[in-house]
Amino acid sequence: MKTFNFAAVIVCIGWSVVSCLDIQIDNAGGDMVKQTGQTVELMCNILYIDASTADIAGNPVTWEKLSRRDNPLYTIISTGSNKRGGVPDHISIDFGDYSTSVPNTSGIKNSLKISGLEAGDNGTYACLAGDVKIEYNLIIPSPVEAVVLDDSKTNVTTQLQTFEYTEGETRPLNCTSHGGSPDAKLKVTFDGVDKTSEMVSYQKWYLENPESAFEAAKVAVSRAVNYEAKGEDNLKIIRCTASVDGLPNSNKFAEAKMHIQFSPMFVNCSEKVAANIGDENVIYECETRCDPAPTKVFFITQTNAEMIAEIDHENTEENFAATYIKNEGDSYTIRFTFLELTDADLGYLFQACVRNTRGAKCMEFTPTKPDTGSSSSGNSNSVGETSDRNAASSMYPMYAILYTFVLLVATSL
Numbered sequence: 001m002k003t004f005n006f007a008a009v010i011v012c013i014g015w016s017v018v019s020c021l022d023i024q025i026d027n028a029g030g031d032m033v034k035q036t037g038q039t040v041e042l043m044c045n046i047l048y049i050d051a052s053t054a055d056i057a058g059n060p061v062t063w064e065k066l067s068r069r070d071n072p073l074y075t076i077i078s079t080g081s082n083k084r085g086g087v088p089d090h091i092s093i094d095f096g097d098y099s100t101s102v103p104n105t106s107g108i109k110n111s112l113k114i115s116g117l118e119a120g121d122n123g124t125y126a127c128l129a130g131d132v133k134i135e136y137n138l139i140i141p142s143p144v145e146a147v148v149l150d151d152s153k154t155n156v157t158t159q160l161q162t163f164e165y166t167e168g169e170t171r172p173l174n175c176t177s178h179g180g181s182p183d184a185k186l187k188v189t190f191d192g193v194d195k196t197s198e199m200v201s202y203q204k205w206y207l208e209n210p211e212s213a214f215e216a217a218k219v220a221v222s223r224a225v226n227y228e229a230k231g232e233d234n235l236k237i238i239r240c241t242a243s244v245d246g247l248p249n250s251n252k253f254a255e256a257k258m259h260i261q262f263s264p265m266f267v268n269c270s271e272k273v274a275a276n277i278g279d280e281n282v283i284y285e286c287e288t289r290c291d292p293a294p295t296k297v298f299f300i301t302q303t304n305a306e307m308i309a310e311i312d313h314e315n316t317e318e319n320f321a322a323t324y325i326k327n328e329g330d331s332y333t334i335r336f337t338f339l340e341l342t343d344a345d346l347g348y349l350f351q352a353c354v355r356n357t358r359g360a361k362c363m364e365f366t367p368t369k370p371d372t373g374s375s376s377s378g379n380s381n382s383v384g385e386t387s388d389r390n391a392a393s394s395m396y397p398m399y400a401i402l403y404t405f406v407l408l409v410a411t412s413l
């Protein structure tokens with residue numbers, strides 16, 4: 001024995017004694033997912049090849065737990081079968097003989113048993129024997145505690161509140177989850193449409209980071225974007241959902257309703273209105289979105305390049321009327337009515353306009369005669385053309401009217 005030990009030291013000069021022994025671990029380690037309250041056995045069966053009892057005794061097995069604070073230093077939780085002070089009672093070593101089928105090999109079983117798993121048991125455990133080591137990532141999923149949606153003015157947790165913006169205003173929009181292990185995954189939607197990839201900034205920090213490797217840490221993760229308010233997002237519900245892998249049905253979310261004040265925008269306007277000259281109550285409808293509600297809806301008519309009438313909301317003047325109807329949400333249908341469509345309306349500029357406290361917009365259009373094929377240039381009305389309405393009306397009773405609309409911003413209105 002003495003000779004052997006001595007020889008080993010000689011042979012191994014420049015090396016640590018342990019590296020001269022042929023030690024293997026009969027387990028591979030890896031990820032283990034367990035729920036709180038369960039029991040886990042992290043196996044570490046050591047094979048000492050051609051070793052004496054003294055060799056084995058001189059090369060104890062050590063279990064360590066990765067400490068978050070001292071990463072990558074390890075906190076020793078066991079040397080041989082002796083637990084260090086401070087190691088919780090529900091962690092124990094199952095130490096004993098391990099019968100191996102490999103000839104001339106002694107086996108020692110050195111399992112780490114953790115019963116009644118708690119959140120603080122989550123982490124990376126290493127079994128070391130000589131210079132061989134295996135690692136287990138023990139994952140004990142824990143649910144997210146809270147989700148906070150923050151527009152840099154108001155923050156919401158669960159109840160639906162309103163985030164107030166004006167069009168073009170830019171502020172950080174931020175969703176943060178508190179707690180949850182492994183790190184919560186955040187998903188951000190606007191009216192159900194996934195916008196997570198636009199939440200470009202990602203942060204993670206410890207809300208609680210205890211000294212002890214046996215107490216649970218608490219992590220916050222956050223996704224943020226410098227959000228620029230757009231009219232089209234008005235009244236949308238923004239929702240941030242946090243989920244944790246390994247814990248189905250434990251999602252938490254916070255949501256808020258966007259209220260964005262914006263000047264009118266035209267959507268979904270019909271491009272053509274067909275009518276015959278002489279028709280009464282020819283209606284042109286256009287959908288507008290704006291918030292707040294329109295303060296003025298008006299129709300500008302022009303004859304001979306001169307403005308002849310600006311008809312306000314629910315006023316009727318000469319041959320025209322303008323009004324609007326409230327739809328769902330921030331949508332309004334603006335209705336412009338030719339009380340009697342005359343051919344003098346052809347070829348001249350009209351503007352359908354709407355204003356709210358944020359601004360005004362007009363839809364500009366020029367009624368034109370349909371292309372009948374046999375056309376003369378006289379059919380394409382120009383601004384300078386004059387005609388007697390009634391005469392023209394009787395001359396061209398069957399013309400359908402084609403309106404082409406050009407969207408323009410009437411800042412001077």
Ligand SMILES: *[C@@H]1O[C@H](CO)[C@@H](O)[C@H](O)[C@H]1NC(C)=O
Nearest residue numbers: 049050051101102103104105
């Ligand atoms: C086991 O050890 C003995 C004594 O050291 C030796 O004679 C024998 O060859 C070894 N067997 C194997 C399979 O290594």
Ligand SMILES: *[C@@H]1O[C@H](CO)[C@@H](O)[C@H](O)[C@H]1NC(C)=O
Nearest residue numbers: 122123124137138139181217
């Ligand atoms: C739990 O352990 C896993 C694997 O070791 C690790 O990725 C995760 O960050 C741990 N969670 C906490 C809250 O420490």
Ligand SMILES: *[C@@H]1O[C@H](CO)[C@@H](O)[C@H](O)[C@H]1NC(C)=O
Nearest residue numbers: 148149150153154155156176
């Ligand atoms: C939410 O806002 C309130 C004040 O409105 C503030 O006291 C609180 O700290 C905020 N919470 C978070 C998580 O930002």
Ligand SMILES: *[C@@H]1O[C@H](CO)[C@@H](O)[C@H](O)[C@H]1NC(C)=O
Nearest residue numbers: 148150172174176201222224
């Ligand atoms: C997101 O909000 C949290 C608090 O709610 C704050 O600590 C964090 O710095 C914010 N992140 C960004 C990018 O605004």
Ligand SMILES: *[C@@H]1O[C@H](CO)[C@@H](O)[C@H](O)[C@H]1NC(C)=O
Nearest residue numbers: 266267268269287288289331
């Ligand atoms: C356009 O009008 C149609 C029919 O009224 C409606 O179904 C559709 O939602 C509208 N589109 C927009 C963008 O408002």
